[in-house]
């Protein structure tokens with residue numbers, strides 16, 4: 543139940559490991575900011591500083607959830623194996639909690655090769671859970687079929703997509719629900735492009751919260767794992783302070799735009815290579 547969500551709430555993944563329900567994105571976050579649930583990627587070029595920050599935080603490794611992603615240039619079995627090796631060499635981490643395929647680029651063979659390399663790294667104990675990002679329903683079905691018909695196996699634990707009220711992606715969310723895939727929401731704050739949207743102002747006023755807190759709460763109550771990004775300490779704190787209020791049914795309805803499709807960034811879900 544959403545009302546029982548707290549800052550320490552976790553979602554259990556098929557691997558048996560747990561993931562905090564609120565994470566922090568570190569895209570364009572190049573320095574020593576550290577959170578308990580960190581969303582990084584090879585292409586952000588900040589895995590290494592993230593790992594340094596994890597070590598410097600004094601927290602136990604098991605109290606941090608660290609995600610990275612295989613970038614579009616590293617698609618394919620051999621390249622992905624090398625990318626994973628490079629990631630571990632750079633970070634010095636003993637394991638990564640979650641590795642995602644950043645985008646479904648490169649064609650079917652490359653996507654499947656990347657998946658195989660991730661499954662092998664998971665079997666080797668280097669990666670605890672694996673998943674995809676920016677996969678459209680057609681890519682998801684392709685991967686599902688590959689998992690079911692090859693002897694490679696693996697389980698899509700997490701999917702990460704741009705999701706917010708103006709890009710709710712009902713088809714993808716439904717697929718994820720039906721296949722027990724935990725949904726992470728990137729750009730949950732719509733990159734701060736709509737702070738003056740009147741409905742956000744109204745809801746913020748009603749609950750004495752900021753527009754950003756309203757959007758993070760919307761995401762959590764939809765059952766997603768939002769990944770807001772901020773390099774501003776006061777905002778980082780603000781974005782975590784979302785567990786003392788609840789949007790009611792009417793509030794949620796007022797943010798329900800099922801036909802809206804307004805990406806604020808790249809949208810690889812529609813690619814067809």
Ligand SMILES: NC(=O)c1ccc[n+]([C@@H]2O[C@H](COP(=O)([O-])OP(=O)(O)OC[C@H]3O[C@@H](n4cnc5c(N)ncnc54)[C@H](OP(=O)(O)O)[C@@H]3O)[C@@H](O)[C@H]2O)c1
Pocket residue numbers: 566567568569570581582644675676702703727728729730731732733734752754755769770771772773774777778780781807
């Ligand atoms: N898988 C993918 O393809 C993909 C793509 C894009 C993003 N992501 C992940 O998702 C994370 C978040 O997405 P995003 O960075 O694109 O967008 P976002 O989190 O929706 O928005 C970030 C922007 O909002 C501002 N902001 C944050 N908190 C605020 C607050 N409380 N009040 C006012 N402004 C606030 C930030 O400013 P300041 O930083 O200046 O405070 C920044 O400009 C990324 O860091 C990354 O980890 C994944």
